[in-house]
Amino acid sequence: MxxxxxxxxxxxxxxxxxxxxxxxxxxxxxxxxxxxxxxxxxxxxxxxxxxxxxxxxxxxxxxxxxxxxxxxxxxxxxxxxxxxxxxxxxxxxxxxxxxxxxxxxFLAGAVTFDPLINDVEPRLASLVVWLDCLTLNVDRTARNTNMLMWHRELWLIDHGAALYLHHSGAGWAAKATRPFPQLKDHVLLPRATELEAVDAEAHARLSPEVLTAIVNLVPDEWLQEPDLSPEEQRAQYVAFLSTRLAASHTYVQEALTARNALV
The missing domain is CATH 3.30.200 (Phosphorylase Kinase; domain 1)
Structure with a gap:
């Protein structure tokens, strides 16, 4: 492909x-x-x-x-x-x-998503939770949802806290299969009832070629690890995402368990 x-x-x-x-x-x-x-x-x-x-x-x-x-x-x-x-x-x-x-x-007129006011249908909630599991996004909680409502639709913003393992030094990509306990605080977890279905859909969309093309968007000047070339650093991101994607059944089960503990 x-x-x-x-x-x-x-x-x-x-x-x-x-x-x-x-x-x-x-x-x-x-x-x-x-x-x-x-x-x-x-x-x-x-x-x-x-x-x-x-x-x-x-x-x-x-x-x-x-x-x-x-x-x-x-x-x-x-x-x-x-x-x-x-x-x-x-x-x-x-x-x-x-x-x-x-x-x-800038989405002029957008308002912060409020879980007490704004409803999200289960498939959409499940897909957002699934993405945040894939990328270890710790910053989608009730305290800080990092979502907006604009023209009555849900929009995602602010993903700088995701992929947090890349701050942990050499060999960070090898930690890709570690658990994601912060998931229990995800603001959309109670509504994420279609995790297994969206897992299959996401696998169909995120081919190795797509993952590589996304990572290749990162400019060379942002890749500043002293002992690795930009190409080697991009390869780490692709390897991390590919490994987590291949093991998605583990964090889907983790999410199902966490959700069952809430409801």
Whole structure:
């Protein structure tokens, strides 16, 4: 099977609008050279480039699975923005983020998903839980759902905390089959009653060629492990995702057990 053609557009920041002071990464709302507004995740934030890698890989996995994700774009930040910002904290962030960053299309008027108000049908809930199991996304809890409601539809955002094992040093990809106990806190777990069905669907969509094409989107300049080439680092991500995908029955069972303990 030929590799699918995947690509992200590249735009430039033309106007810094306002910082979004949620969480520790201090993203910002900006206007870009294409006339649209974006939420920028900065390479100079505390979580570093690996958070951007996780945002990119997991966001595009979600899209391939048919989940709604704001468009991701590469966004260039000129050093001039850091010189004109009066807030010293933001000035430092912008200075350390000169170059290529990642941004999500801004969904104007979207509201945060509230599990007490917003209903999600079982198949959709199951697919989101399945994706978060695959990618070890610890950040989809009732306290911080990282989901939006926009035009009465569920949209996923903020995947920088996923793939957290890539912060653990050399050999991290070999830990791919470890359990995911944080799953018990997933905000959609009580509604995820079709996990086995979506597991089969996801396997059909996530071929080795698709996984490779998604990982190949990661720019060389974001892959900064000193002893490995960018190609070797991409191979680690593909190996990690392939191993977890092959063992998906284990985390599906883990999710079923955790769900049964809740209901």
């Amino acid at each position: 030929p590799a699918p053609e995947l690509a992200l557009r590249t735009v430039d920041v033309t106007r810094y609008i306002i910082p979004l002071r949620e969480g520790g990464s201090l993203p910002a709302l900006v206007e870009a050279s294409d006339g649209f507004m974006y939420v920028v995740k900065f390479r100079g934030a505390g979580q570093g480039l690996k958070a951007l890698i996780a945002e990119l890989i997991v966001g595009e996995l979600a899209r391939v699975l048919g989940l709604r994700m704001p468009e991701l774009v590469f966004i260039n930040l000129s050093e001039a923005f850091g010189r004109t910002e009066p807030d010293e904290e933001i000035q430092d962030l912008l200075r350390f983020s000169t170059g290529l960053n990642l941004a999500l299309h």
